[in-house]
Amino acid sequence: MRPAFLPRLVNSPFGDPGLYLSFAFQRQAVLFDAGDLSALSSRDILKIDNIFISHTHMDHFCGFDQVLRVSLGRNKRIQVFGPDGFISHLSSKLSAYQWNLVDNFNDNLTLVATEITDSCMKTQTFHCRDGFIARDVPLESPFTGILLETPVFNVTAAILDHQIPCLAFSLRERFHVNILKPALTDLGLRPGPWLKTFKDDLFCKRPPETIIEIPASHTTASPKIFSLDELTRKIVRITAGQQVTYVTDAGFTATNQARIIALSDGADHLFIEAAFLDNDRRIAEKKHHLTARQAGYLAARASVKKYTVFHFSPRYSDRADDIYHEARAAFLAGC
Ligand SMILES: [Zn+2]
Structure with a gap:
């Protein structure tokens, strides 16, 4: 099967999280998380029309400024999704800049922000020509698990616990x-x-x-x-269509495990964080992250065809192989 979309991590596993999914034969891309994006070219960034932010810790959201900067002055509509409180976080980011010169742009960049809670999706639109000040009342709709549906693919989400809500995402091609x-x-x-x-x-x-x-x-x-x-x-x-799942920044709680396994069930490719080695699982627990063993175990339980671990703690900068081996052993053993 020739894949319809190609996922690639934006940075090394020690760098900021970000998964860039480009569509074959189309000038279109989807981004899961926006940490440091300096490894992406402007051309790559201009293909992005849907961005999914797991949570707004800096290492997952600071690169949004780069998307904004490259896209300014273009007639473009970008949808951005995030967890509870996301509209306020995005709005604060936008209001950190002055927009007095945007009248010079002929084209209007529009950002459509959607935040997700257990039961509800709230959507607010920001136009560049209004200085990104929201004018309309946010639209509300029930959250059924599906964030985005296009004729070709859909994106679903699970809400995980990282002490704050953190979203995991699955992109599924409807059929191939x-x-x-x-x-x-x-x-x-x-x-x-x-x-x-x-x-x-x-x-x-x-x-x-x-x-x-x-x-x-x-x-x-x-x-x-x-x-x-x-x-x-x-x-x-x-x-059957291709499925790519992205999981990051989640504690190894029973609810998180069940939600991660359900979301990534049978995925063609699971990208999953492995922040710590299992020897340091107490630290992982305190920081609400997964260990490499836990990541491998979850990948096995979800019967994914392939997985990639990422988001390694810098404390292992010379021990990346230990993380890969630990995840691999757990994946093969299924425990
Ligand atoms: Zn993180």
């Missing part, structure tokens, strides 16, 4: 469209931009009789025309 290369060749078709349009039609559930026109530049002869249904039957195999 595999293009059967031999079938493509048999029909005399070549990949091209038409394939993206065709996939969009599938994700948007367009009617089966929708016409797909493939230009001569991407066939072996003249332009070809198919119905959506006919072409799907000939060149597509639908399989």
Whole structure:
């Protein structure tokens, strides 16, 4: 299966947390946490249209300023999600700057902030042209676990306890469209931009009789025309969508364990913090973090296909291998 999106940690495991998920064939990316983002290029940052902040400790939120700075003056809408109190934290960040020159911008950057509690999602919009002062009453809707739903993917969240609420996230492709290369060749078709349009039609559930026109530049002869249904039957195999889960800054409590396992159940790739070695689990407990053994155990319990540990305490700067080994041993043993 050719993955639809590619997750990568922004920094080394000792650096600030941040997971950048770029979408194949699209100028679109999602960001889980925004610690130091200086490793991302402006080009990478401009692809981001949805940001999910686990909690607003500095190492998870300070990089938001960089997104703001790069995006200013552009006609762009960025959705930002965070835990209880997030709208006030974002609003305070925005009000730390003076915005008297924003009238010079022709384009309007809009930030749509949503905070999540156990039962409720509250959304507030901030426009650059208003100096990011919120004018409207926040909109409220029930929280059912789903933060964002697009035709291609959704993002769900679990609320964890880090002494303060901390969100963990799962991004799931709704289904995966595999293009059967031999079938493509048999029909005399070549990949091209038409394939993206065709996939969009599938994700948007367009009617089966929708016409797909493939230009001569991407066939072996003249332009070809198919119905959506006919072409799907000939060149597509639908399989389960890809799932990436991101878990950080959580104590090893019974409730956190149950929520982490449920959220990451069967994930293709789990990114999970391993802040401490298990010898130091008392410190981990006091600081509401996971140890490498606990991270490996949770990955095993959730039957994930692959995991990556990150967010190591600097005290282990010369012992990274010990963290990897401890997590691996727990993952293989399942305990
Ligand atoms: Zn942290």
